[in-house]
Amino acid sequence: xxxxxxxxxxxxxxxxxxxxxxxxxxxxxxxxxxxxxxxxxxxxxxxxxxxxxxxxxxxxxxxxxxxxxxxxxxxxxxxxxxxxxxxxxxxxxxxxxxxxxxxxxxxxxxxxxxxxxxxxxxxxxxxxxxxxxxxxxxxxxxxxxxxxxxxxxxxxxxxxxxxxxxxxxxxxxxxxxxxxxxxxxxxxxxxxxxxxxxxxxxxxxxxxxxxxxxx
Numbered sequence: 001x002x003x004x005x006x007x008x009x010x011x012x013x014x015x016x017x018x019x020x021x022x023x024x025x026x027x028x029x030x031x032x033x034x035x036x037x038x039x040x041x042x043x044x045x046x047x048x049x050x051x052x053x054x055x056x057x058x059x060x061x062x063x064x065x066x067x068x069x070x071x072x073x074x075x076x077x078x079x080x081x082x083x084x085x086x087x088x089x090x091x092x093x094x095x096x097x098x099x100x101x102x103x104x105x106x107x108x109x110x111x112x113x114x115x116x117x118x119x120x121x122x123x124x125x126x127x128x129x130x131x132x133x134x135x136x137x138x139x140x141x142x143x144x145x146x147x148x149x150x151x152x153x154x155x156x157x158x159x160x161x162x163x164x165x166x167x168x169x170x171x172x173x174x175x176x177x178x179x180x181x182x183x184x185x186x187x188x189x190x191x192x193x194x195x196x197x198x199x200x201x202x203x204x205x206x207x208x209x210x211x212x213x214x215x
Contacts, residue, residue, distance in 0.1 A: 008187060011055035013072075013203050015183035016193075018046060018059060020075065021068025022176030023090035029168045030155025037128070039067040040168070043175035044127045044136060048118045058182065062211060069208040076193070077201050086154055094173065095190065097148040098180035107147050114139045130164065137170035144177060 022043050028035040042064035049058045059065055074082035075091070101107055118135060125132050151173060159165050193200065 012186035012188045014055040017068035018179030020071040024071040025172045094176040133167040137167035140170040140174045
């Protein structure tokens, strides 16, 4: 693999980890209400970063994707005993929605316009602010939902009936769509998950080791 191809493969895996992180957060929020707040902020911030020099910049710092990389390994590694059918379903659904979304230029334009609004609002509010969560959730409801079948989120009814958690779940799903779009832009394809699984796992494990090794 040439240096350019190696770099592109590494960056596509960053986006895939971002997708896995969003899916894992949806489950955390919906089932336990005890979610990784730094991971959520990282995923939500990535939605509004549309001009970056590299994929790391989309997520701010690679260490903030530790949950995503661990989830990726849990789902894809042959040695894993932590495969999660629910998380797999969310990932598959998000990839399916991304394909429909990317094929719809009108919807993509509307999405871009709404994200521009979020970028302006970020000058005044933190991404995890209640109002920002509501704004992100409304983008998912208004722009994403009409072009695809609704994702059925499993969880604790008491947790999911709270408006703030409903907004967090929808915002996390929007972050997952963002990561899926980025992954495809970097050359990611579903068949790669099947046929390049070992290389993806090795790259993810190496990155996670670097994250977990103190400087």
